[in-house]
Amino acid sequence: MAQKLWDSHVVSSTPEEPDLLYVDLHLIHEVTSPQAFEGLQLAGRRVRRPDLTVATMDHNVPTRGGLRAADEQSRRQMELLAENCRREGIPLHQIGSRRQGIVHVIGPELGLTQPGMLIVCGDSHTSTHGAFGALAFGIGTSEVEMVLATQCLPQNRLRDLAVNVDGALPLGVTAKDLVLGLIGRTGISQGQGHLVEYRGSTIRALSMEGRMTVCNMSIEWGAKAGMVAPDDTTFKYLERRPHAPRGAAWEAALDHWRTLDSDPDSVFDHEISVDARELEPHVTWGTNPGQVAPVTGRVPSPHSETDERALRYMDLRPGTAFADIAIDRVFIGSCTNARIEDLRAAANVVAGKHVHSSVRAMVVPGSTSVKKVAEDEGLDAIFKAAGFEWRNAGCSMCLGMNPDILAPGERCASTSNRNFEGRQGSGGRTHLMSPPMAAAAAITGHIVDVRELL
C-alpha cells in the first residue's frame, strides 16, 4: 500500500534526483515554522497553496489561563504564527478557538486527514495520520519552507516493512501496549529507512483512535511513517466530519479509498509478526521507549551501557517489581493518547475513586473539541471528583514547553510517547503506559497492573 500511495504523489521522477512528491495537506504549528516563514520572506516567496495548509497552536500553549499565561517567548512564537498565517491567508486554529488542539488530533477530527493523502508536518509524530491509510511523516523546518513554497517535497524512496498483528487483545491491554510491546521487541531503530504497514486481525479490530496510537509511535522505533489500510472503520469515522467530502464527492472518494486496501500478496522488505493474545499491559523503565516490559515483571538487569545509564537516571534497581515503584505525577494527554476514547478508558478506571494523596494528576484533552465532547459526557466531572486537574488542550507535559513540567526527580506515569531524559522537565522521570494504566497509577500511587482494578 505504501508504494501505491507514494507512486500516486510523484510529480517528477528522474534517476539523478529524489522523487518529487506532491503534498496534499501541510500542517503547521508555532514551534517549527517561524524560521521557515522567515526564509520564505527573505527569498521573496509566497505560500503556494495556503488552502492546503492548516495551522494550529499546540506545542507551547498554556493549558490554563489562556495566552496571557504563556511566557514571553512562547507568546511571541504564537503571535508570529498568527501574523504569518494572516499574511499568507492560512487558516489558523488559535488558542481559545473551538477547533484548536494538538495538530495530530485536529487533523483527523476535522476530517482533513483522509485515505490516500500525503500529509506532512514539522513534527515527528505526523506518522499518526497514517492510521487513515495516508502517507504521513514528520519533516524539518527547511522542508517546511520547501512545502510552503512549492507544495512539494523531494524524497528518496523508503523500504517496506509489514507488522502483522493477529489475535484478540486481552482485557486491559490497549493499542498503546501493543505498540510498546512491539518497540520492546524491535528496539528503537529497526524502523529506520522504512515505511511501516500495520496489518492483521488485531489492527482491523482497533478503533481509529487505537490505530492512531499505534501509527503515532512508529517514529519511536525509527520508522518515518506507519500506516493502516483504510476500511469501513475508517470511512465511518470520516463521514460527516467538517472537511470530509459530501454527497457525490463522498461516493467518488469512497470508490477510490476502497482501492487502497492492503494487498495480501504484497512483498515487503521485512515482516514482523506479533501475537496479540500474548500481550500484557506494558510500562517503560528506562529513558527510551524500547526500554519497556510487561507491568507484571520487574526492572530488568542492564544489558548495555545505555541500559545502565538509563537505570541511573531513572533511579531504579534491577529486580524491583514495577508495582513497588511509587509515582508523584500522572499525565493523561498527548497526540498519542488524548482522544475521546482514551479519556473514556481512563475515566472508566477512575470513576468513584480518588487520586492517591501523594500524587498530582492531570488530564489534558488532545483538542478543544475532545474536551467539549468529554464534558458533554460528564467525563470531566468524574476526573475532577477524583482529584484530577482538568486542563485545556495542548501538547502540555508530553514535551514540557509550557508551564506543565516535572520538577527534578519527580516520577510520572504518562500516556505520552517519549521517556527521554528530561523530556517532561529537566531531571524528571517518565514511565510510559496506556491511559487506563496511568489512571490506575493515579489511584494507587504506584505503578500497578490496571487489571487488578477492573
Place this chain on the structure above:
Amino acid sequence: MEPVSKVAGRMAPLDLADVDTDQIIPKQFLKRIERTGYGPFLFYDWRAKGDFVLDKPEHKGASVLVTGENFGCGSSREHAPWAIKDAGYHAIIAPSFADIFRANCYKTGILAVTLPDRQVRHLIDLASEDPAAEVTVDLEKLEVRGQGFAYHFEIDSFAREMLLNGLDEITLVERHAPAIGSYESQRPAWLPSVR
C-alpha cells in the same frame, strides 16, 4: 547555503548510542524564532552536570563529532543540527542516524557520515587517546582520512550534489513548476481544501 566539500579538524568523541534530539537541544530552547544562536544550549542538561566530554579542554575547538548508532533519534526539530553547527561541529560520524535528523543535517550543511561500527570505534578511541589527532571528512572523495587510514563512505548522491555546490533546493524544485502545475490540475476534486 555555503558549499561544503570537506571538513578537517580534530574530533570530539561522544561515545553513546541512541542520543536523542531532546538531549541535543532541550525543548526550552525551541522557543527562539531564529536559526542561529543555539550553540550555547547544545547538550544543555548534560553539560550542566559538569565533566561533559565535549567540554574537556582537549576537545575544545573540535569540528568533527564522532558518536554511536541511531544518533539524532526522536523529534524532527531542525534546532538540533542548528545547535551542533553553531557549536562548531561541521561533520558528524556515526554508525547510523535517525532519518529525519540526517535529512536536517544536510539542509543545515552538516556532513552526516555513516561508517561501519569498527571504523567509528577506531575514531572514538583515537580521539580519546590522542585528542590532537586530525581527520578530514572529504565529500568529494567520499572518504574520512587521517594519519594512516582512509575510510570510504557512501552518501545520497543528490544530498552530496546539494552540499558540494551549496545549491538552494527550493530553486531546484521550482524548475519543476510545469510538472507541479500539471499534477495539481489533475488532483481529485474531493480532496480537502480549506478556504
